Amino acid sequence: MEHRELMVRAAWLYHVEGLTQQQIAERMNITRRRVNEILSEALETGVVRISFDSALSESVELEVKLRKRFALRDAVVVPTPNETALLHSVLGRGAAGFLGRLIQTQKPASIGIGWGSTLRETIQHMPSLNEPQIKVRSMMGGLTHGSEINTFEIVRGFAQAISAQCRYFAAPIYAESPESREAIISQTVFQRTFRQICDVDVAYLSVGDVSQQSLQVRYGLPEGMSEEILQKAGAVGDLMGRYLNASGQEIDHLLNRQVLSPELDDFRRIGCRIVASGGAHKHKILHAVAQSGLANILITDADSARAILA
Amino acid sequence: MEHRELMVRAAWLYHVEGLTQQQIAERMNITRRRVNEILSEALETGVVRISFDSALSESVELEVKLRKRFALRDAVVVPTPNETALLHSVLGRGAAGFLGRLIQTQKPASIGIGWGSTLRETIQHMPSLNEPQIKVRSMMGGLTHGSEINTFEIVRGFAQAISAQCRYFAAPIYAESPESREAIISQTVFQRTFRQICDVDVAYLSVGDVSQQSLQVRYGLPEGMSEEILQKAGAVGDLMGRYLNASGQEIDHLLNRQVLSPELDDFRRIGCRIVASGGAHKHKILHAVAQSGLANILITDADSARAILA
DNA sequence: ACAACGATGTAACATATGTAACATAAACCT
DNA sequence: AGGTTTATGTTACATATGTTACATCGTTGT
Incomplete structure (x- = not known):
């Protein structure tokens, strides 16, 4: 058997x-x-699933407030677990429910996704769907540091969960220099890839903070780059490797010209821009992406929701 | 709280x-x-739900066979529990999953439903949906014997589960005589009701056998009518109170002219005709409705599926 | 073929869950 | 208000689950 x-x-x-x-x-x-x-x-492994037929009223209220405050298209608030180790899992659960429903009812042709722990957990909780016409693609370069939260595993895992097609973006998150980035993206294959990335119907991403808690800060930054430098330049976190200030604008820093991910103006043209993240160290960047309209669907935990609403 | x-x-x-x-x-x-x-x-109560991300291969195989053998539009096979007391619940679970998916993806305008234990259990397992444009209506008269498997409770429960509109059919399953039935259905209000019933997009029913296990046989039959009489007349079971022979045709019996439910020819015009039932005592009637095309979607347990495929 | 590692069986034990018995409090009915 | 019934708290106990320790078997790598 x-x-x-x-x-x-x-x-x-x-x-x-x-x-x-x-x-x-x-x-x-x-x-x-x-x-x-x-x-x-x-x-x-998600073969057996526990689900709840009701949301907590507290979550529902916070969702309403988030939608109004930030003119969001939608919001999902999950209860904040006492144990911070559970946060990714809980966020992933909430996101998987939302994405499952969205995929089934709206049938997007393409989904662009990021990488990280929250995304990894989302896959674990995704319902099995049969959507062979959907293309799942990476929206940005990844870590060279192999791990199961890396872009390849996540794109593949997500595509498998919904039996969809899988498209990798075979590049690191940062080029060695702005010139190097220009050389890379001027290649026809990358131009086509970027166009396809910017044409997705749905983007599903997480955000990072500027501390050693971030895997990107730990493993993705080029030599000589540190969180102190980024903080000094006004960074509160990143979206797709682009470091943003508290208003959701890219900081004026060389690093943001080395990044292999869509321009934010291109990103904004995607109809459904989902950002899932939570925890105390993410409050500033969450507020930034919500306030600036970079995210039009927010998935977060109750404590984080309260913090960004304050 | x-x-x-x-x-x-x-x-x-x-x-x-x-x-x-x-x-x-x-x-x-x-x-x-x-x-x-x-x-x-x-x-x-279904506030917390356990679900399974995979079907058993045995069930999947039987579903394929049922669809082919009887030219069914779809089939759902649930594992046969060892304990017969669990059968209704297991069938209800399978049916609720199927109906939930169907409602979400196909958005029917109206659903006609029957009554009985399997339907009662279906409600218990239904996901909460928000479908205020859907009309849920009884397809046939009910028992005067009050119980929670009675048509009123079931229509209301189902409508509540999916936040839909609720339409009762305020009549008993059997009139006192064929003449009495004619008198009842010649009234304008009943004519309109029958037309609406026959216009539903989806019918969800169960079937009954001809024994004391059937609540209808116990409480619904008119005076002087018994299962022996029906069996002698060739009945193997009933659909919507209409007693059928092994070929799925109405038996030639007075009772079938007293029944307050749609004519079978009218019933056949409904696009989606779901019948959910199972257990050894139901094999004959299940085979009859599948073979004759009265049901075009069948929901049953594995042992029953095997029996009707033999 | 042999060694190392991982999976699994067996048995035991700690702790968690399900339930029973009885007392008390709360709710309901007249 | 008083009596009855139901719900809930407290305590104890039976059994089920989760985990550990050690032995054995199966698999993998050289």
Whole structure:
């Protein structure tokens, strides 16, 4: 029996038929220990899902306020977990629900996505859809530092979750210099790629802060670049590798001329610009992208929502 | 705090944040016993839902076979539970998933529904949708015997689940005589009602067998009518109160001229005719409605699917 | 073929959950 | 207001789940 099928069977017997782990073990001729492990794994991998038929009124209120304050097209507020380690997962859950509904009802032809922990968690919670006509593409260059939150894994994972087509952007997030960036993007293949990126129907991104908590700050910045330098230049965070000030404008810094991602004016022409992020260290950048209209759909946690509404 | 909100909060803390019941009790200033009860209730009432990201391959295979054999528009096969008491719930779960998807993607203007245990369970598992433009209406008369599987409760429950409009059919399933039926349906209000019923985009019904297991046989038949009489006349079960033989044709019996439900020829003109039912006592009637094309979407359990495919 | 590593079985144990028994408080009915 | 019924708190207990420790088996790599 295929492993996934094993998980579904055991989980069905446990959650729907209400058997104990021991009974399931006997039924399926495996040890209780295996049953326990399989059931945990089924929850962890998203084969079994827990969902809620109601939102908390607190979240609903905050969503209304966010939409009004920032003229957002939509907003999703998830409860802030006590344990900060759970924040990405909770945000990912909220985002996956939203994206699942959006994909099913609006049938976008193309989706551009970023990378990072929140996006990684989103994939984990995505419903399985069958959308082979949709193209999922990276919106920006990635880290050369391999990891599962890297752009390749995330684009592929997302495309797989919805059985869509996958388009990579094979470049680092930063070129070595502005001149180097000009040389790269003047190539025909990159020009075509950038055009396609700017033509997506939906963009789904996260934002980063300017601290060592950011993987990009840790692994993506060119030699000699640090968070202090960026902060001094007025940066409160980044969107697609572009460092922004508190008003959501690009800081006047060389780094922003080395970045391999769409110009913000091009980005703004995408109809559906979703930004999902949360946590205390993200309040400033979240406020910046909401206030400036860079994001027209915001997905965040309740504490962050309150902070940016204050 | 509203009770539903209490359930969502407790369930979130338990299922998402992973707190123990004791920790939740402390967080929410209630006893652990209350937490335990609330968590159980949340699952029971559908506030918290367990879903599966994969179907069993066995179910998928049977669905394919059903569609081919009977030229069905679609089929849903749910695993047959060991405990027959769970059958309605499992069927309701499968049907709710299917209906939820159908409503969201196809946006029907009107849905006609029947009544019975399977339909009752369907409501319990329906996702909350917001579809105020949809009209949900009874397709046939009901039992005068009050119960929560009665047509009124079911139409209202279904309409509430999807925030739709609710239209009752205020009549018993059987008139006293064929003449009485003629008198009833010749009234303008009933003529208009029948036309609206026959104009629904989607019909969602169950079927009954000819035994004391059927509530209709127990409480709905007129005086002097019994299952033996119906069986002698060739009946294997009923659809909307119309007793059918093994080929899916109405038996030649007075009772079928007393029934307050659409003529089968009218029924066949509805585009989407869903029948959900299962269990050993339903195999014959399920085969009859599938074979004859009365149902063009079938929702049943794996054992029943195998039986009607044999 | 052998060594190393990972997966799994077995048994035990800690803790979490589900439930029962009884008392008390709250709600309902007359 | 008083009596009855239902809901809830407290405590205890049975059982189910989650995890650990160690042994064994299966797989992988050289």
